[in-house]
Amino acid sequence: MLTLKTIHRNKPQMHRLIPLLSLLLFITLIPTTQAQEQQVWTVGFAQDDMSTPWRRDQANQFKKLLEQDERFKVIITDAQGSAVKQALDAEKLVARGIQALVTSPRNGLIMDPVIREIYQRGIPVVMLTRKPASNHYTSFIAPNDQQIGRQVAQLLAEKMQQKGRILVLQGVSTASTAQARTSGFLNALKQYPDLSVSAIIDAGYRMEKAILVMEQILANQTPFDAIYAQSDSMAHGAIRALKQAGIDPSSLPIVGIDYVAETKQLIKRGDMIASFTYPNAAKQGVAAIKRLYSKQPVEKNLTVPSVMMSRHNID
Known part of the structure; x- marks a missing residue:
C-alpha cells in the first residue's frame, strides 16, 4: 500500500523519474504534431x-x-x-x-x-x-469547346441564311480550347456548302491583338460577312477596329465566347448577336x-x- 511514508522514503527515486517521464511525454506528442502538419x-x-x-x-x-x-x-x-x-x-x-x-x-x-x-x-x-x-x-x-464551336456554326448559318464567308479570330492556337472551338466549328460548317471560312487568324484571346488583326484584314480587303471570335475580348477588339474604319458592327453577325460584363450591352445594341458563357x-x-x-x-x-x-x- 502506497503511504506518505513510502513516498517520502522513495523521493530520490521519484525525483530521478521526472525527467524520464517528461521525455516520454515529448516523444509521444511528436507523431501527433507531425500528423497535424501533414x-x-x-x-x-x-x-x-x-x-x-x-x-x-x-x-x-x-x-x-x-x-x-x-x-x-x-x-x-x-x-x-x-x-x-x-x-x-x-x-x-x-x-x-x-x-x-x-x-x-x-x-x-x-x-x-x-x-x-x-x-x-x-x-x-x-x-x-x-x-x-x-x-x-x-x-x-x-465546358465542351467542341459543342460551342458547333453551336456557333449553326447560329451563323441561321443568321446568314446558310450563305457567306466567316472570319475566325482564333484564340491561342496551341491551346486545347482554341483547337476544339475551331474543329467543332469547321466540322459543323460542312453541313452548309455555301458557307465558307475567309480566314482563321490567331489573335491570342487578346483585344489589342484582335484590333491589329482586323486592321490588317481591312487593309488587305479580305472579304467576310460574319465574325466568329473565340473570346469576347477579341470580339470587342474587332468591333473597335470596325468602328474606326467606319463600318457599323451591327451590319454583320459577330459571335463571341465568355459572356463578360461588357458583352451584355454590346448584344443589346446589336453590335454582337450572341456570346457563350464560359465558366x-x-x-x-x-x-x-x-x-x-x-x-x-x-x-x-x-x-x-x-x-x-x-x-x-x-x-
Missing part, C-alpha cells in the same frame, strides 16, 4: 498569363475559394504567356513540395511531358479549361482538390455547362 496541403497553380483578365480571375478565384479552408495554401505562378516558362513553373512548384498541381496549359504538347511526369509521381494534377496532349492527368474540368471552373477545381485531399474519387473529365446568351435571354 494535414495542410500546398497546391500549386501554374497559370498561363496573369496579365489577361480572364486568366487572372480564374487563378485568383481558385486561390480565394480554396484558402477559405485552413487546410490549404495556394501558390500561383505566372508564365507571362510563355509555354516553356509555364512548364518550368510546374517543375519548380513540385520542387517546392506541393501536394497537388492545378494548371491550364498554353501549349498542350510542350506541357504534356512535364504533366505526365508529375502525374506518374503520384501528385494529383487538375486541369482547368485546357488540357495536355495525353490523358496523364487526374481530372480535366471545362472558369475555379469552383469545380476547388471541389476536386478537396475530394482528393479526403482520398475520394474525382471525375476524369467533368463538363461545366455553357449557355448561349442573346437578345432572347439576357436581362
Whole structure:
C-alpha cells in the first residue's frame, strides 16, 4: 500500500523519474504534431498569363475559394504567356513540395511531358479549361469547346441564311480550347456548302491583338460577312477596329465566347448577336482538390455547362 511514508522514503527515486517521464511525454506528442502538419496541403497553380483578365480571375478565384479552408495554401505562378516558362513553373512548384498541381496549359504538347511526369509521381494534377496532349492527368474540368464551336456554326448559318464567308479570330492556337472551338466549328460548317471560312487568324484571346488583326484584314480587303471570335475580348477588339474604319458592327453577325460584363450591352445594341458563357471552373477545381485531399474519387473529365446568351435571354 502506497503511504506518505513510502513516498517520502522513495523521493530520490521519484525525483530521478521526472525527467524520464517528461521525455516520454515529448516523444509521444511528436507523431501527433507531425500528423497535424501533414494535414495542410500546398497546391500549386501554374497559370498561363496573369496579365489577361480572364486568366487572372480564374487563378485568383481558385486561390480565394480554396484558402477559405485552413487546410490549404495556394501558390500561383505566372508564365507571362510563355509555354516553356509555364512548364518550368510546374517543375519548380513540385520542387517546392506541393501536394497537388492545378494548371491550364498554353501549349498542350510542350506541357504534356512535364504533366505526365508529375502525374506518374503520384501528385494529383487538375486541369482547368485546357488540357495536355495525353490523358496523364487526374481530372480535366471545362465546358465542351467542341459543342460551342458547333453551336456557333449553326447560329451563323441561321443568321446568314446558310450563305457567306466567316472570319475566325482564333484564340491561342496551341491551346486545347482554341483547337476544339475551331474543329467543332469547321466540322459543323460542312453541313452548309455555301458557307465558307475567309480566314482563321490567331489573335491570342487578346483585344489589342484582335484590333491589329482586323486592321490588317481591312487593309488587305479580305472579304467576310460574319465574325466568329473565340473570346469576347477579341470580339470587342474587332468591333473597335470596325468602328474606326467606319463600318457599323451591327451590319454583320459577330459571335463571341465568355459572356463578360461588357458583352451584355454590346448584344443589346446589336453590335454582337450572341456570346457563350464560359465558366472558369475555379469552383469545380476547388471541389476536386478537396475530394482528393479526403482520398475520394474525382471525375476524369467533368463538363461545366455553357449557355448561349442573346437578345432572347439576357436581362
